[in-house]
Amino acid sequence: MMEDTRSIIETREAINAIGEILAAFLKSGPQYPNHLEDAYADVSKSVHSIIPSSADATARYGRVCKGFLDNVIQVRGMPTRLISGGGESEAQNVSSSGSHVAKLFDTLLPSITERFKWCVENYRSQADIYLDDQxxxxxxxxREFLEQVPSGGTKAKAIKSKIAEIKKELRYLVKWDRLFYTYKARSFSTEIEHIFVLTGSPLAAIWQYSDMDAQGEYQKTYNHQQRDGRVYAIRGSWAIEKGLMKVGPNGYLDEIDIPGRELGCMCSLLWLYSISDLPTNMMTEKGVAELKRARAVVTGREAEKPNRAAEPKTRPSELKNWLMRWIGRG
Known part of the structure; x- marks a missing residue:
């Protein structure tokens, strides 16, 4: 949402007023015992009066998420803009999640609604921390500037330059909510997509680190680079239930935060659906044996192809179902 002209002018005037307070202090220096603390308090009060609150930022985020949630409910899946021959004016939202998700949507809606509430509250919590940090x-x-000004004032350029630095920081600070939103813009949609992907019965997921995690001025409180390439099992998967796979050294995916939850995280997941894609340390002896058996069947089937007179021992439909059971999704 764009700021109106009056708000921009008022903000500029407030920042200039803060600069004038600092310039006056630079000229006179502390004139009484508590002058420094009074000047610090006056500037801090002015700063808080011109920056958006975390509550206001959260409210705006909540409205954006609610609009997206309404679209998800309308199309019963992840909404995608479909532009017909009439152009953008006749564009409409459609689901990109497929008929499988649409059929299950009513059972998924409580989880989606819970994630909506969680994302808004998480946004509020992280916004408080981010704003306090900034x-x-x-x-x-x-404080460094005020403490460097001696009694009687100074004309030292090094100290005077701090005023311009403070005003520059203020111009960034009044827009903190916009930058913060860019960090969190995809968080809610990622949570919903995660719910939909799990309906497809994946076995595991590989963490894919993004170099964009290291970008930005905000000091990260996590290190996702160490997760790059790690494979996390999906709890209750069909392969675990059939005894074909085990959890592995990195544990379950639901034991860690998924990509997008931590502030500024731009990582992603690569989903694994076949036991043949799993690392060996996540396969049981039974899984290895069944995989070898399935591959042997495929190899034997290929060897029989030139002999058209030979009658296959297993009908094609039975073979396909059996292979899908042990190699594919179960």
Whole structure:
């Protein structure tokens, strides 16, 4: 949502007013025992009056998510814009999740609604932390400036330059909610997509690290690079139930935060649906044996193809179903 002109002007005037307070302090220096603390308090109060609150930012995020949720419910899946021959004016939302998700949608809706509420509350919590961090950085610069000004003032350029630095930080700070939203914009859609993917009965997922995680000025509280390439099992998968696979050294996917939950995370998951795609340390002896048996059947089947007179021991439909059972999705 664009700021109106009046808001931009008022913000600019407030930042200039803060600059004037600092310039006056630079010229006079502390004139009484609590002058420094009073100036610090006055500037801090002015700063809080011009920056968006985390509550307002969360409310805006909640409205955006609610609009997306309404579209998800309408199309019974992940909404995608379909543009017909009439162009954008006749575009409509359709589901890109397939008929399988549409059939299960009513049973999935409670989980989707729960994720909506969770995402908004998580946004609120992370916004509080992010905003406190950004304000804290500004306050460090502000206090450093005030403490460097001697009694009687100074004309030192190195100290004076701090005023321009503080005003520059302020111009960034008044837009903190926009930058924060870019960090979190995909979080809700990622949560919904995660629910839909699990309906397809994946066996595991490989964590794929994104170099974009290291970008941005915000100090990350996590290190997802160490997860790159790790394989996480899906709890209750058909392969585990049939004794064909085991959890593996990295545990279950539901034991960690999925990509997009941590602030600024741009990682992704590569889903595995076949036991043939699993690492050997996640396969049981039974799984290895059945995989070898299935591959032997395929090899034997290929060897029989040139001999058209030979009668296959297993009908094609039976063979396909059997292979899908042990190699594919079960």
């Amino acid at each position: 304000i804290g950085q500004l306050q460090v610069i502000l």
